[in-house]
Amino acid sequence: MDTVLCGSAHVYGDDIDTDRIIPGKYTKTLDLQSLADHVLEDLDPEFRLRMRPGDMIIAGDNFGCGSSREQAPLALKTAGVSVVIARYFARIFYRNAINVGLPALEVPDLRAETGDEFTVDLAQGVVRNTTQGTEHQADRMPEVMMAILHSGGLVAYLRAHGTYPPTEPIGTTP
Amino acid sequence: MTEPMGQTLSEKILSHHAGRSVAAGELVVVNVDGSMASDTTAPLTIKAFEEMGGKQVHDPSRTCLVIDHAAPAPNERIGNLHELMRQFARDQGTVLYDVGAGICHQLMVDNVHVRPGELFIGADSHTCSYGALGAFATGVGSTDLAAVWRTGKTWLKVPQTIRVEVDGTLRPGVQAKDLTLFLVGELGISGATYQAIEFCGSGVEQLDLGGRFTLANMAIEMGAKVGLVHPEGLSLPYEFTPLRPDDDARYVRHLSYDVDDLAPQLSAPGSPDDVHGLERYAGTPITYAFIGSCVNGRLEDLHTAARVLRDAHIAPGVRLVIAPASRDIFLRALGDGTVAELTRAGATFLPSGCGPCVGTHAGVPGDGETVISTANRNFTGRMGNPRAHVFLGAPSSVAAAALTGRITDPTPFLED
Ligand code: SF4
Numbered sequence: 250m251d252t253v254l255c256g257s258a259h260v261y262g263d264d265i266d267t268d269r270i271i272p273g274k275y276t277k278t279l280d281l282q283s284l285a286d287h288v289l290e291d292l293d294p295e296f297r298l299r300m301r302p303g304d305m306i307i308a309g310d311n312f313g314c315g316s317s318r319e320q321a322p323l324a325l326k327t328a329g330v331s332v333v334i335a336r337y338f339a340r341i342f343y344r345n346a347i348n349v350g351l352p353a354l355e356v357p358d359l360r361a362e363t364g365d366e367f368t369v370d371l372a373q374g375v376v377r378n379t380t381q382g383t384e385h386q387a388d389r390m391p392e393v394m395m396a397i398l399h400s401g402g403l404v405a406y407l408r409a410h411g412t413y414p415p416t417e418p419i420g421t422t423p
Numbered sequence: 424m425t426e427p428m429g430q431t432l433s434e435k436i437l438s439h440h441a442g443r444s445v446a447a448g449e450l451v452v453v454n455v456d457g458s459m460a461s462d463t464t465a466p467l468t469i470k471a472f473e474e475m476g477g478k479q480v481h482d483p484s485r486t487c488l489v490i491d492h493a494a495p496a497p498n499e500r501i502g503n504l505h506e507l508m509r510q511f512a513r514d515q516g517t518v519l520y521d522v523g524a525g526i527c528h529q530l531m532v533d534n535v536h537v538r539p540g541e542l543f544i545g546a547d548s549h550t551c552s553y554g555a556l557g558a559f560a561t562g563v564g565s566t567d568l569a570a571v572w573r574t575g576k577t578w579l580k581v582p583q584t585i586r587v588e589v590d591g592t593l594r595p596g597v598q599a600k601d602l603t604l605f606l607v608g609e610l611g612i613s614g615a616t617y618q619a620i621e622f623c624g625s626g627v628e629q630l631d632l633g634g635r636f637t638l639a640n641m642a643i644e645m646g647a648k649v650g651l652v653h654p655e656g657l658s659l660p661y662e663f664t665p666l667r668p669d670d671d672a673r674y675v676r677h678l679s680y681d682v683d684d685l686a687p688q689l690s691a692p693g694s695p696d697d698v699h700g701l702e703r704y705a706g707t708p709i710t711y712a713f714i715g716s717c718v719n720g721r722l723e724d725l726h727t728a729a730r731v732l733r734d735a736h737i738a739p740g741v742r743l744v745i746a747p748a749s750r751d752i753f754l755r756a757l758g759d760g761t762v763a764e765l766t767r768a769g770a771t772f773l774p775s776g777c778g779p780c781v782g783t784h785a786g787v788p789g790d791g792e793t794v795i796s797t798a799n800r801n802f803t804g805r806m807g808n809p810r811a812h813v814f815l816g817a818p819s820s821v822a823a824a825a826l827t828g829r830i831t832d833p834t835p836f837l838e839d
Pocket residue numbers: 492526527528547549715716717718776777780781798799
């Protein structure tokens with residue numbers, strides 16, 4: 250996977266739920282292109298026409314809340330979205346994105362307008378808004394998720410490793 | 424094993440499944456007791472399982488496949504996905520619930536695929552419902568579930584816990600769903616993201632299993648990983664050891680509420696956490712009422728509706744659609760006359776399953792319609808049409824609206 254991504258931003262607000270990322274009526278399929286054809290349809294009907302491969306989704310709090318449908322990150326990935334950046338993600342969406350190999354970064358202090366150009370260094374977690382000239386640091390992802398993302402997703406990870414590594418006690422965080 | 428400090432319910436259950444004592448904030452790889460996928464998620468799970476080199480699922484007798492979301496199949500594409508599930512279940516020897524058996528979550532609890540203290544992973548976000556039993560049950564996506572099938576394990580971050588204490592007694596006619604919607608409104612759709620909730624207090628102790636199920640079901644609408652109900656007052660049709668948190672367990676927040684004066688609640692169209700007293704919307708005309716879904720499709724919910732509609736008929740211009748949460752519930756409602764009573768009152772019964780909840784196969788509303796539903800989600804487009812407006816309420820409120828054609832306080836109908 251590329252570790253430095255460039256693309257322009259499509260900016261959305263807080264609490265974008267999975268029904269708005271891909272409505273439930275389209276989810277019963279194994280044809281990923283048919284998911285991409287309807288991505289963000291109710292939220293932003295123009296998105297499919299505007300977006301170019303490599304573009305980025307930038308959102309506020311709790312992106313991907315609602316159902317557990319993995320079709321949501323799959324629809325974004327298949328449509329050509331290179332990374333999703335949010336202040337924070339709903340838990341299941343966050344796992345699903347990494348599991349299907351769609352990079353997802355949590356950046357608490359991001360400012361962006363639709364159309365801003367971004368450069369994202371996945372390995373360092375550095376997000377640059379080259380239009381506005383600002384730089385932001387993403388929160389660190391848990392170790393397992395890093396390993397899964399670097400393998401290109403959970404399928405590739407388990408094909409290579411067979412199982413999860415044992416976890417060691419790491420003390421507690423408050 | 425040393426116990427360094429008091430543990431929450433989540434810490435206890437996860438310690439047990441990690442084989443060592445764990446605390447909030449740690450990442451753990453845990454053994455999974457049981458798992459489930461529906462027809463929305465199983466096809467992708469099967470594909471991911473095969474792609475990751477899976478040959479035999481870890482524990483077929485504790486792996487359940489349920490055809491409930493678009494059942495019976497509305498078209499050839501979904502018909503083929505159902506066939507894929509049937510074939511996989513036959514080849515692997517897993518448990519399969521086919522069309523009409525009921526909604527996955529109702530079946531997991533009623534047919535004892537999950538018990539108190541267990542760790543259960545489901546490829547459906549409302550898997551958190553089994554917190555009603557005191558099981559650590561949480562939803563994941565298809566690929567995560569495929570990994571459970573392959574390894575028998577999953578990884579989790581041990582969540583911090585919010586303790587929600589509910590005291591008092593619900594007024595007659597005010598239902599567990601009203602309490603649940605109230606709490607969703609209080610915590611908000613992201614109020615417990617990455618965290619666990621423990622529900623306790625005298626108001627919770629009085630809830631029967633169905634009421635606890637309703638409460639735990641909507642923990643995901645509060646953003647939570649799990650919603651665990653304390654075992655005080657829980658009765659189950661089998662022997663179990665009640666699991667309690669330690670007295671000195673550490674919680675990240677304590678919230679407490681008194682529910683003596685709680686009135687019926689509604690969630691307004693757009694997001695489940697936009698919750699207000701029903702009074703605010705009283706008089707709003709509706710054309711479509713739905714009773715069902717994993718949160719409120721149980722026998723007692725049909726009984727409530729039948730009480731409201733007894734010897735009456737739904738309003739002209741209104742459809743009342745009912746999908747019982749399982750065949751067993753439907754059968755019991757047939758046996759005791761409830762189905763006849765509701766059908767006579769003008770209701771239309773759908774097969775047991777998710778019904779119109781997720782807009783995939785039956786009962787999709789038309790443009791501009793106002794719907795009142797007992798389900799748990801009303802995001803834009805949720806029922807299959809982004810131009811419909813969906814209120815969420817208790818079965819009593821939905822039945823009262825069907826009766827009058829307007830949003831109506833149901834408590835007078837339930838007073839005696
Ligand atoms: S009834 Fe609705 S919320 Fe429950 S599992 Fe089915 S689609 Fe999901």
